[in-house]
Amino acid sequence: MNQSGVRIAGVGHHVPKGILTNADLERMLDTSDEWITTRTGMKERHVATVDVPTSDIALVAARNAIASAGIEAKDLDCVIVATVTPDYQFPATACIVGAKLGIPGVPAFDISIACSGFIYGLTVASSLVRTGVFKRVLLIGAEELSRIINYDDRSTAILFGDGAGAVVIESSEHDSFLSSELGADGSNPKNLYVEVGGTAAGPISAEDIATKRNKVVMNGREVFRFAVTKMIEATNIALERANVAPRDVTWLIPHQANRRIIDAAAKHLDMPPERVVINIDRYGNTSAASIPIALSETVAAGKLKDGDVILFVGFGGGLSWGAVAWRWNGDVKAAFSTNGKAG
Numbered sequence: 642m643n644q645s646g647v648r649i650a651g652v653g654h655h656v657p658k659g660i661l662t663n664a665d666l667e668r669m670l671d672t673s674d675e676w677i678t679t680r681t682g683m684k685e686r687h688v689a690t691v692d693v694p695t696s697d698i699a700l701v702a703a704r705n706a707i708a709s710a711g712i713e714a715k716d717l718d719c720v721i722v723a724t725v726t727p728d729y730q731f732p733a734t735a736c737i738v739g740a741k742l743g744i745p746g747v748p749a750f751d752i753s754i755a756c757s758g759f760i761y762g763l764t765v766a767s768s769l770v771r772t773g774v775f776k777r778v779l780l781i782g783a784e785e786l787s788r789i790i791n792y793d794d795r796s797t798a799i800l801f802g803d804g805a806g807a808v809v810i811e812s813s814e815h816d817s818f819l820s821s822e823l824g825a826d827g828s829n830p831k832n833l834y835v836e837v838g839g840t841a842a843g844p845i846s847a848e849d850i851a852t853k854r855n856k857v858v859m860n861g862r863e864v865f866r867f868a869v870t871k872m873i874e875a876t877n878i879a880l881e882r883a884n885v886a887p888r889d890v891t892w893l894i895p896h897q898a899n900r901r902i903i904d905a906a907a908k909h910l911d912m913p914p915e916r917v918v919i920n921i922d923r924y925g926n927t928s929a930a931s932i933p934i935a936l937s938e939t940v941a942a943g944k945l946k947d948g949d950v951i952l953f954v955g956f957g958g959g960l961s962w963g964a965v966a967w968r969w970n971g972d973v974k975a976a977f978s979t980n981g982k983a984g
């Protein structure tokens with residue numbers, strides 16, 4: 642097999658135009674802007690209308706990334722979608738996005754590993770390109786978490802939003818991929834899960850729907866503790882593998898789950914705040930979409946320079962976690978939309 646390097650050739654994102662603010666949540670629940678802001682750093686999140694499936698917001702992000710890469714959809718060899726809010730239980734949302742992009746026949750599959758989806762996807766897509774299986778892979782993180790949130794549960798309703806981010810990963814003479822560290826532990830899946838709808842709990846009943854057992858349940862404190870520990874551990878391992886010292890990391894692009902979790906990881910790395918990418922105030926937690934949206938915004942702001950070292954780090958349901966160390970390579974312009982057609 643041919644061995645090559647890999648680079649991100651294009652990046653884009655899309656969020657639906659509907660916005661759910663802390664003030665809206667104050668009207669819906671026993672909560673306050675002050676509590677949400679100090680405990681999470683969130684101010685607003687975007688929410689898709691019910692007639693817009695995940696594949697549609699994924700498609701807009703994908704088109705933006707394809708335009709940013711200066712290619713056409715037909716130049717892609719594979720489509721991967723990281724999501725836990727697929728259009729259907731099956732087929733994979735990636736198949737639908739591929740067809741909507743006008744490239745039926747191109748291999749396509751989903752990655753279902755919750756908020757760690759983009760980190761896993763980046764590792765898988767990079768490996769497929771570096772080993773010569775594909776030349777160009779489109780990787781999308783796309784979620785409509787609003788569909789699976791219980792808006793009567795104040796401990797989760799405030800946290801999540803909808804959105805999509807995408808990257809085009811292509812073979813390159815210089816290798817951007819420095820290292821990856823992935824992990825998962827399903828010993829306590831119920832710390833963050835949706836109880837019914839799969840094969841464990843039997844068919845969904847009317848009572849399940851009435852009691853919202855088809856919506857997200859989370860043990861917030863447990864996930865918080867796990868998140869801080871695993872973000873630091875994964876960071877240490879990925880950097881050591883890449884032979885990069887923490888002081889040589891130019892940008893920390895973490896999963897946007899809680900401002901306090903990000904601050905703890907940044908403190909560990911001794912990263913000055915201006916090098917930590919945070920957009921949680923505007924999007925909340927968009928699961929697999931949060932890292933590529935943050936990357937796309939950083940590129941759009943013209944902040945990334947050739948040779949910069951980026952540390953992507955995330956965690957989520959599974960429980961699962963991961964970090965990728967990446968050397969930015971090339972002149973990439975981000976294309977994005979917040980008020981596009983989908984949503």
Ligand code: UT7
Pocket residue numbers: 671672673676677680681756795796799833859861862864865868898899926928956957958
């Ligand atoms: O992508 C991965 C997904 N998940 C996460 O990353 C979540 C990780 N966990 C967290 O971010 C935090 O645990 C939360 C933001 C979910 C909760 O923050 P916390 O500081 O851990 O709060 P807590 O769960 O310890 O609750 C403290 C208090 C409780 O009241 P009592 O028992 O002390 O009277 C809660 O009932 O805050 C209460 N509370 C709220 N109060 C106002 C919980 N949610 C709210 C709310 N508004 N929205």
